[in-house]
Amino acid sequence: MLFTVLIVISTVIVITLYVVGKCNERYWKKRGVTFYEKNRLTGPFLNFLTDKEPLFIHLYKIYQQYPNEPAVGIGGFFTPTLYIRDPANVQAVLSSDFNSFYHRGVEINEDDVLANNILFLNGNKWKLIRQSMTPLFTTSKLKSMFYIIDKSAQDFLQYLKENKEIQKGDAFHTLSTFCSAAICATVFGVNAESIFDSPFLKIARGSFRSTLITNIQFLLSHFAQKFCQILNIKAFKEFEDFFVGAIKQVIRQREIENIRRHDFADICIALKNSGKLVDPDTGLELDPTDELLAAQGFFFFVAGVEPIATAMFATFVELGKNPEIQKRVQDEVDGVFEKHSGSISYDIISEMVYLDMVIKEAMRLHPAIGFVTRKCVEDTVLPVGNIKVDKGTKIFVPIYELHHDPKYFPQPELFKPDRFSSENKHNILDITYLPFGKGKRICIGMRYAHMQVKTGLVHILRHFSIKTNINKDGMKYMKHQIQVRLENVDVEFVPR
Helix, strand or coil, rough: CHHHHHHHHHHHHHHHHHHHHHHHHHHHHHHEEEEEECCCCCCCHHHHHHCCCCCCHHHHHHHHHHCCCCEECCCCCCCCCCCCCCCHHHHHHHHHHHHCCEEECCCEEECCCCHHCCCCCHHHHHHHHHHHHHHHHHHHHHHHHHHHHHHHHHHHHHHHHHHHHHHCCCHHHHHHHHHHHHHHHHHHCCCCCCCCCCHHHHHHHHHCCCCCCHHHHHHHHHHHHHHHHHHHCCCHHHHHHHHHHHHHHHHHHHHHHHHCCCHHHHHHHHHHCCCEEEEECCCCCEEHHHHHHHHHHHHHHHHHHHHHHHHHHHHHHHHHHHHHHHHHHHHHHHHHHHCCCCCCCCHHHHHHHHHHHHHHHHHHCCCCCEEEEEEECCCCCEECCCCECCCCCCCECCCCHCCCCCCCCCCCCCCHHHHHHHCCCCCCEEEEHCCCCHHHHHHCCHHHHHHHHHHHHHHHHHEEEEEEEEECCCCCCCCCCCEEEEEEEEEEEEEE
């Protein structure tokens, strides 16, 4: 009897999943959209769970399979899911039709304290908090922060010189220590006794790690949000006590010291002294609690460590593979240092035009994230293909794929910084180069990230040359949800 019941239940489940998959296919074909038939129910997402490749590589394969389609419907379990390809549709989703696609595509639980930040928030709450945090990254603030980043870079350089064993490999983690120290000092005013033994660094490395459990949570947050809420899944629960406590301590200490450092703590104190945050358009009010401010600090921190380390590591990997380009960069760096008597500033860093081209090209080849997601919040139509998109539809927007499309970047696998020269950059479509996203939800710390990357690079390249070591199996990418992390490759720092 039990066996018969199990057979019936299994049969019902299989039939249900088949029917849902066929419904997904019919849904998009009715709208004139090509459908990815390989996995009608799960699209590329089940393969992501079961094999070793990152999710963006699975999407890239779909991108390559349908070169002439403006968008491809993919299985998203019970959620209509569209993978867009055409730059005009990308432009519509990220910018021109923002009011239909302002939602990040992920719902968080209200009591998921650290996820209550501008990366995951949506609507008026997101708008209000982003407006409150924007003053942290003005030009004047960045200039006032520069000396702190410069000091962090010089301290890191000294550590690198004194510890020859870390010159030989595991470079990504070595670079992430600099990024952790810089973001802690610059944004939070925290100076750890040892940048190589910091609890903040451990958080940065652990917050977006890829495991079977975190990958399942990632998919649930995108396609089964009510289920996430029922289970009360908290993405960053293990870091709550430490990070909220740390931010509270920083704010209280700064209030006692009564010293302005033009950093995140200053913003927090100003917001708390001003009372409620109020959106004049909607009347929405928010209390700037320690927990809400800690959530913003958590986002700035994790965004300021691994993504920036990724950009630095990618740049070093490509410089080590291209010695002639590396020499040209070092000549520029040496010349600028000599011109300014061995010191640099925010404005001086801006003089290094070729270095800027090199960084941009490295971030084209190896962007920090492979794609972004959005959710449609009101019925609309995408311009290319006249595709009707209903409210609730999940959208996947390519980044890695556009960066590697020969239609937009000829010989895309070659490292060619001159693509971004003043003579050539007009050939690049603005919407096909997206290392920081685009539109109103573009990375709020984009200019800060550039400044930190450049500062770290110039100090290291002034004193070291780079040697790239690639595993015999060739460069690959680690299995991550959205991050683009190189593996099978490392760099050595060779004293000049």
